[in-house]
Amino acid sequence: MELTRDALEIPETLKGKYEPVIGLEVHVQLRTRSKIFCGCSTRFGDPPNTNSCPVCLGLPGALPVLNREAVAMAVKAALALNCRVNSFSRFARKNYFYPDLPKGYQISQFDQPLAEHGWIEIRSEEGQAEGGPQEKGTKRIGITRLHMEEDAGKSIHDGFPDSQDKSYVDLNRSGTPLAEIVSEPDLRSSAEAYDYLTRLKQILEYLDVSDCNMEEGSLRCDANVSVRPRGQQELGVKAEIKNLNSFRYLQKALDYEIARQTQLLERGEKVVQETRLWNLEQQKTVSMRSKEYAHDYRYFPEPDLLPLAVSDAWQKEIQQTLPELPDAKRRRMVSQYKLREYDAEVLTASQALAGYYEKVAAAGADPKLAANWVMGNLLGALKAAGKQIGESPVSPEALAGLLALIQDKTLSGKMAKSVFEEMLSTSESAKTIVGRMGLSQITDSDQIRDTIRNVIAANPKQLAQYKSGKTSLIGFFVGQVMKETKGQANPQKVNELLKEELGGA
């Protein structure tokens, strides 16, 4: 049974009848300088097979030696994800044949992972609280485990003249350290899954333990999806969805899969336990032949490595390197700057952005004004220029300088925008630009009143219409006054004085 495109929409009645259950398995490459079991570089994009040695090539006789830096990063991630770090964990061999797996087994962790029993909080409409001190509108998603393993190499099936009948293997990636983070099946919609992955990525980026770049494969996601009638306790038969290599695909693939399984159940058919691939061209999940993937990985403890010991002291040391995490930062910013929840959410999207904002605020800008400017004008301009916050041509201090001119009414909002444009291209300070362009707001009542009188005198027709009740013409008069003053008149003053003058004329 395949779904047609329009069948993707599940009728609301079915949404009420069935409940999706989703768990995510996320692999992140840890950004260590060298690989997990050898000294080779982990740099991305080098010529094929140049970052390799007997260990990561799986040559006969070579042995793995665990990279402590990788462990420290994994422990850091585990602590930030509220996991319990096991004082002893074990590596295990996961056996399967594939050309880009040079030893014929992957060194991973199995029954004794590095860390277990964690959670992160996501936003949820349901706000379903199963105990725990979470905020309203939030939901705690359990993290079953975080374990370490080595990445495989890459098989390259196209792009070579003889790709028709040959595949090539690049082992540069072989042995790159990975943390696999497995969630509990706590997610109930594709939106929740999206939010979970977003927050997980955000935390890992805050920790600086991974690039989390889905295109380059430093963050990869598989999903376990099942559907069950609402109210049913036991889980439905699940499908594992692979190849979810962007946030958009994740949500689309989950929506598709949920619809597919819902319709199967509704028709009284069975969901088959299998692995499915998200097919980008067809925009659907496609079954991988189950025979080929019916693996028995024959895990057993890795005899070449000693059990991994993480002492309390080491754990404490790592704990002390944890930065303020997104949730904590958001909460603090809400209370410290009286920001709206939503604004704090946007501003804490990355540490760099939050840092930028806090510098603007620290330089004396009104926190709310600063938030509006950073989220609106600044981010808009950076996005248009394809720049990151760290590359902003306007420094936080310079932005604060501009905002100060708004606050002391030297500039109207509109004027400030043109000054800001100028700042973006020249990186000059707002003050310099205002001086150079002879800009500054006219707030002097007499000066404005003079202009108003001139404008009224020059437009008798409009005045008559106004007097006869077409009061909407006030906008016309404001426009004329602003034009005469080259936009520098304080708009509030203009409005106020115009009403007086029009009323009295």
Place this chain on the structure above:
Amino acid sequence: MSLDISNWKIEDVLRSLRSRETTATEICQASLARIAAENPKNNSLITVTQERALARAAAIDRMAASGERLPPLAGVPVAVKDVIVTEGTRTTCGSRILENYVPPYTATAVERMEAAGAIVVGKANCDEFAMGSSNENSAFGPVRNPYDLERVSGGSSGGSAAAVASGMAVAALGSDTGGSVRQPASFCGVVGLMPTYGRVSRYGLVAYASSLDHIGPVGRSVKDVAVLLSAIAGHDPLDSTSAAVPVPNYVSELDGNLKGFKIGVPREYFAEGLSSGVRTQVEAGLQALGKLGCEMVEITLPHTEYATACYYIIATAEASANLARYDGVRYGYRAPGAASLSEMYQKTRGQGFGAEVKRRIILGTYVLSAGYYDAYYLKAQKVRHLIAADFSNAFEKVDAIAAPTAPTPAFRIGEKTANPLEMYLSDVYTLPGSLAGIPGISVPCGWSSAEGDGGSSSEIKKLPVGIQLLGKHFDEARLLRLAHQFEMAGGVA
């Protein structure tokens, strides 16, 4: 007359170099000449590294000429079992699948041995991937016992033992996973040591069963083995399982006294299955030890009977993973004419591996499979702990344990190949020590007439017998002292 080094020991090499009686080059040439004469007979070496050996010998001679102090293994011709990688020299593991494999790096033990001046003259034949007890599982043909060319050398380090026994090399490196240094040493009348697990780096030892594999020295005397061990032992940052235990000077420890030394004699090792010829010799060996002032204590190692089953589960499980990398993708043999990836795997491995290797891969794959793991692998791990506990209990009462190395002297080529189980039993006395990770040494203990040859023949072949001495973890110094003094006292005639 040209130089004959076939009975030389390490100290002979050093003495003759220091006195300028001869040169490293002459010694190397003598070794190569001996190889040329003997190797066609006993097939000890797969590859002879003549050019490289002579170049290194010349370098030693330059050192000697410049008056530099010569290192402890200067100019000593050694053979290296072909499961230990050597940069630029092919390392076959006795397998067709690696017939033309040339490693880009050298094993730590070889590096250390060469740093101490040793000269590798050849890569020694062995059972394929060290799996075997007779050296009949080599893709390069069996190694023949120098004392009777119709008989096996023992295995899997048969080439290492036979090369030393036949005077091709003064000493050798072998590897011992279940007895693979000790048993061939016993069959070939030389000394072979399995050090404590973790004493010698495994980096560059092609893995058969990682938790059981040890590199071990083979020599013509206990002292030579001690010299070699001193050179190769010690922590290696490239092997996480190598121990950071200090390395004593094993040579200077050889002469301490043995007064009050207690030797355990495990009754399980003298039970059914032990040939009368070996029993006679080993019992005489025990008496000789008694004369040295050692006290004999009967002990029991109650889980001995489970060692063989335990070993063949753990070793094959690990082997099934360790040998997965030979898939024809990156190096080694690749079968031609495969239409698909899985066919390439199947043909490559089907044609590249010999029967015993395939048997063990299948066995190991089976014991790790879903549904069987607990019953086999996990249970075997528990048994392994019990066997190790047997030894630690014993070592609370005794300083060392003495036993036969193998139940019989060297058997005939082809005698046991039809019955793998019978072959497995030839390691019955060496497997428990391997599982416990304790050091064990086989020292010559006289001669036995070949079993089954009858007494009537006018030409009764006498074959070497070895006595096995087992010690506590990292107690090589005392173990070697015991072995050395046994040997100095004349062993057993």
